[in-house]
Amino acid sequence: MSKKPTYWNSAIKYLSNKDKVMKKLINQYKDKTLTTRKDIFYSLCKSIIGQQISVAAANSVFKKFNKACKGKINYKVVKKLSFAKLKSCGLSRQKTKGIKELSIKFSNKSFDPKMLKNMDDEEAILYLSSLRQIGRWSAEMILLFTLNRKNIWPVQDIGLLRAISNNYNKKYLPPKKFVNYLKLKFTPYCSVATWYLWRSIDDEPIQY
Numbered sequence: 490m491s492k493k494p495t496y497w498n499s500a501i502k503y504l505s506n507k508d509k510v511m512k513k514l515i516n517q518y519k520d521k522t523l524t525t526r527k528d529i530f531y532s533l534c535k536s537i538i539g540q541q542i543s544v545a546a547a548n549s550v551f552k553k554f555n556k557a558c559k560g561k562i563n564y565k566v567v568k569k570l571s572f573a574k575l576k577s578c579g580l581s582r583q584k585t586k587g588i589k590e591l592s593i594k595f596s597n598k599s600f601d602p603k604m605l606k607n608m609d610d611e612e613a614i615l616y617l618s619s620l621r622q623i624g625r626w627s628a629e630m631i632l633l634f635t636l637n638r639k640n641i642w643p644v645q646d647i648g649l650l651r652a653i654s655n656n657y658n659k660k661y662l663p664p665k666k667f668v669n670y671l672k673l674k675f676t677p678y679c680s681v682a683t684w685y686l687w688r689s690i691d692d693e694p695i696q697y
Contacts, residue, residue: 493522494637500678504685507674510656514685523684525637529602530595531562532635533620536627537587538580546579553578564595587622594620610638633680642672642679652686 505512526532538554539547557578558566567575567588575585594600600620605613610632617628626645632638643649644665653668654661675682 493524494639496639496678497522497681500639500681503678504675504682508682511675511682511685514656514689518685518688521688523634523637523680525635527635528562529605529631529635530564530591532631533591533623533627534562534567534588536630537584537591537622540584540622540627550579554580564592567592568596584622587620590621605636610640613638633683638680640677640679642675642683644668644672646683648687648690649683652690656686656689 501515505515534554535551538551542550554575555562557570557574570589572585572589575588576582580588591600595602600616605616608616613632613636614625614628617623617631618625623631626643629641629643629646633641633643650662650668653659653663653671657663657667657671659667671682672679
């Protein structure tokens with residue numbers, strides 16, 4: 490894991506001045522910050538594995554996957570693993586296909602993560618979403634956690650919506666108009682606002 494993003498201190502000052510709820514959360518949770526492991530292949534694998542299963546189940550499968558990779562999760566190692574070997578980790582057929590195809594696309598450069606640097610957020614989301622098993626939500630998690638983009642506001646995330654409802658005394662689901670209002674209010678630091686809202690409902694935000 491790395492240090493906090495370079496924009497973090499500017500973001501918490503900006504958000505504290507913009508919003509009373511955010512100021513309270515920032516003062517309440519000073520122990521940790523958003524970090525990144527800067528390894529997009531690893532993060533994509535973890536994202537695919539964790540889809541539609543509990544955190545405990547995802548951790549169990551990921552542990553077996555890591556063991557199959559002998560602790561070296563990269564496209565070269567994964568590409569050499571057989572379909573059966575991957576599936577034996579507890580992966581569904583679709584997730585196995587997704588991870589296998591991911592390793593091939595990284596290998597032949599039909600997906601090049603370096604291209605993301607020159608893309609804006611929406612372009613990057615569309616590019617990531619071209620991968621099997623990676624939808625908009627997964628792409629946003631990669632931009633937020635792995636690339637540390639500063640203005641990601643994942644409106645499909647149930648945790649974020651629940652945290653908005655809890656902290657702003659809104660019904661669940663919170664009105665779309667209000668969610669969009671917060672996005673405008675928190676821009677250009679929506680990622681930091683998202684992180685603090687997650688912290689308010691879960692002491693350990695998921696790390697991809």
